[in-house]
Amino acid sequence: MSNQPTVAFDIDERFSQVQYLDVDADQAGQRIDNYLVARLKGVPRTHVYKLLRKGEVRVNKGRIRADYRLKAGDLVRLPPLKVARKAPPKQLSQGLGRVLEKAILFENDGVLVVNKPPGLAVHGGSGVDLGLIEALRQLRPEARYLELVHRLDRDTSGCIMVAKKRSFLRHLQQSLRDKSAGRGGIVKVYQALALGSWPKRLARVNAPLLKLEQNGGLERIVKVHPEGKASVTEFAVLQRYRDYTLIEARPITGRTHQIRVHAQFKQCPLAGDDKYGDDSANRALQKLGLKRHFLHASALEFVLPGDSSATRVDAPLSDDLAALLQLIEAQKLPG
Template sequence: MSENQQSQVRRVTIEADYAGQRIDNFLLAQLKGVPKSLVYRIVRKGEVRVNKKRCKPDYKLQAGDLVRIPPVRVAESNPLPSANLDQVQALNQQILYEDDLLLVLNKPAGLAVHGGSGLQFGLIESLRALRPDAKHLELVHRLDRETSGCILISKRRSALRALHEQLREKTMDKQYLALVRGHWQAHVKFIAAPLLKNTLKSGERVVRVDAAGKPSETRFRVQQQFANCTLVEASPITGRTHQIRVHALHAGHPIACDPKYGDQVFDAAMQEIGLNRLFLHAHRLSFKHPQSGKTITVDAPLDKALSQALKRLPA
């Protein structure tokens, strides 16, 4: 979308493929390069109209809606974030599976999945910058910034809806590898503990087990036992913020090098063997393809930091 096109009011008729999408998310995709705060401001001020009426940011679009998009100053192009240029361009080498409707990528640790909280660019913004012709790239689910591994991106609204349905129906299978403190008892295979999320004034999210929280369930299975720690496979049944990390802590086995929920003594021992990141990795993702219905299973290899740490652990 050029600067010149943005100097005039645009009126867009919503196609069926966008039905059900929130107006704020639609605008963020249409107005690439515009700060999120400005998008919400023009909605609040009534400059964005749906069928000639004011709307709220959470309005869900319907097929045939006529959306008025006001003139907004947009960056001349969708530039790559210069601070992390190498990391962004390296994302192409992290793609594990791709077809016309979706892609699965092995997200590096330390990369947020989307901008916000002072970050202009996250994974999804970086992919959009790398692929300016791909107009409909959307996150299907999220991973914590510190977590690496499989993340699913849709290329069409129809695929996004179908994949979100699988998440709601709990038919999408996500499996993580986590290195935890101590000896995990093999008979502890299931943790059901409600999780309550608090957002601090700084914007930081902190989660704890609390009876007032949302129902949350995770399956655990021992993969390998070491002298002072255990490699476990964790499969979240629900999808709460920081779920695996808090459930592991609740079981008495915090994850190695967790900056929010970790154990300082254990983490110091892990740092001595060279581990300087959260040991939580989404290593396998299984889902039904939204078009063919076939089961797709994608595996993401451990990065060098995690694989090297496992080799250095005493048995």
């Protein structure tokens, strides 16, 4: 007998009848399987593929494969669906709602740039009830489309982009790929506090990074390894202190934990980093009020669709990091 919990299924009011969906120009170009997964919240991906195989989902009255790419003007037929009964999502608190409203640094009809507070995951799951993207969707219930353009670690504060149109998401994610390939694209700027004295001539780290899983896949660890993916970060010194160096980091590629691991690789791990840092130094910093790694996405520079010039958005240091810098200001070194 199976020990797996029984999953209850209901007819969701949203999907209780046959639906016909018109594909607009902003939705064109995406695969039908991804289109369906994004719209059928609560329907397992495996069930989406089953519907496609059986021909229950049709486009322009015909059967299609999962890799079919939608065109503007296509008509998608959805059958009545059963979805898993789920607990209602955690509601956005008034306090967090006010924080996020004040944290919006830039907005137009296609994109939001938010100064993400530290401690807030970018999306829910894995024990996180409410992430940034879910909170923004509740904050802006009238928005038809809100999707993350990129990600930040939970404890990293600062600039993060959220697309309000799929056309902007495609454009910005292509810009990120262009940046990794050395063809311009989005410029990401971070401020970080490194332990020790950052080498004077160290302006670029080019070291491949390999991502590993631990604890049954529940934890990710990244290390420099010849079999890893090409990874490049540019660094500059902003201020030297007796025991620390405030640095600027500009990742050229976009690997997981890239800045943190490259700093560790050069024997200057980030202050407060509990995964790649120095435990003894971190304990001392905790007494000064640092409860996370000192890494802040301080600026983004990007060109939006239809624009000829770049837009730059800056995010001031969060209060906890600014307070720490004030405490160590007396340790500033000349030059």
